[in-house]
Amino acid sequence: MKIGIITTTIRNDRVGLDVAKWVYNLAKDRKDAQYELVDLKEYNLPIFGLDINEDEIHLVNKWKEKIASLDGYIFVVAEYNHSFSGVFKNALDFLKEEFTNKAAALIGYGGLGASRAIEHLRLVLSEMQVATTQRNVNFLLAVDFINYSQFSPQNYQLASLEELFKQIELWTKGLKEIRMENKKWNH
Ligand SMILES: Cc1cc2nc3c(=O)[nH]c(=O)nc-3n(C[C@H](O)[C@H](O)[C@H](O)COP(=O)(O)O)c2cc1C
Numbered sequence: 001m002k003i004g005i006i007t008t009t010i011r012n013d014r015v016g017l018d019v020a021k022w023v024y025n026l027a028k029d030r031k032d033a034q035y036e037l038v039d040l041k042e043y044n045l046p047i048f049g050l051d052i053n054e055d056e057i058h059l060v061n062k063w064k065e066k067i068a069s070l071d072g073y074i075f076v077v078a079e080y081n082h083s084f085s086g087v088f089k090n091a092l093d094f095l096k097e098e099f100t101n102k103a104a105a106l107i108g109y110g111g112l113g114a115s116r117a118i119e120h121l122r123l124v125l126s127e128m129q130v131a132t133t134q135r136n137v138n139f140l141l142a143v144d145f146i147n148y149s150q151f152s153p154q155n156y157q158l159a160s161l162e163e164l165f166k167q168i169e170l171w172t173k174g175l176k177e178i179r180m181e182n183k184k185w186n187h
Contacts, residue, residue: 001034004073006020008085022153026158032169045090072105103133104125104131
């Protein structure tokens with residue numbers, strides 16, 4: 001069972017990668033799933049809908065293949081103007097069957113822990129048949145960061161993170177069964 005911990009921002013000064021790396025370090029030795037850090041920035045995706053060249057086709061395929069190779073996801077979500085980032089929505093629009101009947105858990109960081117961005121993302125993921133788990137972890141810029149920019153999470157977040165790991169591992173396992181059932185029906 002493979003679960004990707006996926007960043008959703010690409011700014012040069014972003015903090016998203018630090019948050020994702022911290023989550024990955026706590027996830028990597030867990031027994032019930034194999035975790036992997038996936039950095040959206042590395043895929044350098046073109047804008048969905050524009051004409052794309054061979055190099056860009058390769059990048060898009062690499063992104064689709066990575067998402068297809070994972071059974072579940074933990075998205076590390078930033079809040080931009082009360083939603084998740086445009087660059088992440090663009091990346092989602094390239095996906096379809098790579099994503100269907102899989103599970104995702106959501107970790108946010110922002111003024112209010114990206115809680116509004118997370119709720120928007122739930123709606124989008126539900127349309128894509130990705131089931132989102134209940135427990136979020138919400139890192140607050142004023143509390144879990146030094147000077148609103150250097151990630152320094154409070155200890156109490158660990159209990160929420162443990163619950164999130166358990167929920168995503170259980171649903172990832174369950175959804176894998178559903179995908180197998182679905183394959184049987186379709187053949
Ligand atoms: C374009 C933009 C819009 C933002 N809008 C919000 C917002 O609506 N709510 C919020 O809590 N933080 C907002 N922020 C602050 C971000 O939460 C903060 O900059 C965070 O570090 C962004 O993630 P990143 O560093 O990984 O890019 C915004 C930041 C940017 C760059």
